[in-house]
Amino acid sequence: MAPGPEGTARTRIVDVAQASGYSPSVVSRVLSGKGDVTAQTRSQILAIAHELGYERHGEFRGRPSIPPKLIDLTFLYFDNPWTAQVIAGALKAASALGFDVLLTTEQDDANADWVRRTQSRGVAGAIICQIRPTSEELRLLARSRIPIVLLDPRSETSEAVPSVGTDDRQGGYDAGQHLAATPATRFIGLVGTPQYRFGRARMDGFVDAISTLRPGAKVEIVQIPWSHWHATQAVLPIIKATDDVIGIFACNDAMATGVYSAAAQAGKAIPTDIHVVGFDDEPTSRLLSPPLTTLKYPLREAAAAAVQLIADAAQGVAMPTERIEVPSQLIARGSTRTVSG
Incomplete structure (x- = not known):
């Protein structure tokens, strides 16, 4: 010295x-x-x-140098309930582990590329939400030795990249199992387009449950954009044309609320004529009349699990290559009524 x-x-x-x-x-x-x-x-x-x-x-700078304690949280957009839940879960988990969270958004401007910004910050790792990074983006992050976790990616990736989300297929099966216990004799599945990975998985589980538990029952799959309005327009002519009791599973709560609008326009009652199950358990779902039966997506828990993976990697723990799934939970409310209940 x-x-x-x-x-x-x-x-x-x-x-x-x-x-x-x-x-x-x-x-x-x-x-x-x-x-x-x-x-x-x-x-x-x-x-x-x-x-x-x-x-x-x-020079004495007032505090010692310390290992990086910053996690980059990257989104496509911020102005929605899904993002708010993820941020809340990530912040709580990061704070408990002594990390801070930096919010980043993907932009169309090539000069504001999120990968380059992440590389320049010296972060402990990055959680990428709903974005499927390209092979080139993954290569750049790997070259910088930045651990990454995909949170609820919209499509599968061929690379060995860890991801966290809910068990979408099991959630769809649980929805079908619940609807199979109602007086419904006909079933409809509303799945969104574009056909994201989680939508396909949820609908596969729903169809499997109905086929297993109510063999011979009619099941119709309707593909529509992920919106309230499109759900209303798709369901309205179907329910107007039949006196059957119908069980409807929508792959998100927005489409499920569209069923409410269609029922009101057709003079149908929920849950007497129509039984409805959504997915996500958005705050508005419990304010509907009757409140919506839905699958609670444990977003905060999923975000916390992603933060834990980054914190572990910062300590030299190898990142897993398999998907980590946090179970969803069926929340039974007034939009369904089972035969026993």
């Missing part, structure tokens, strides 16, 4: 390099906040620098 002020020893980059086992060039890049190193390498070097009392440029 070189002499410091008042005869004290000043820790140099070469001292940190010798103690850590890394080359001086690697240590220099980490201590300057620049360079392409793994989160684990950065964490080890900063911890040793702090232990040795390294002060950049020989």
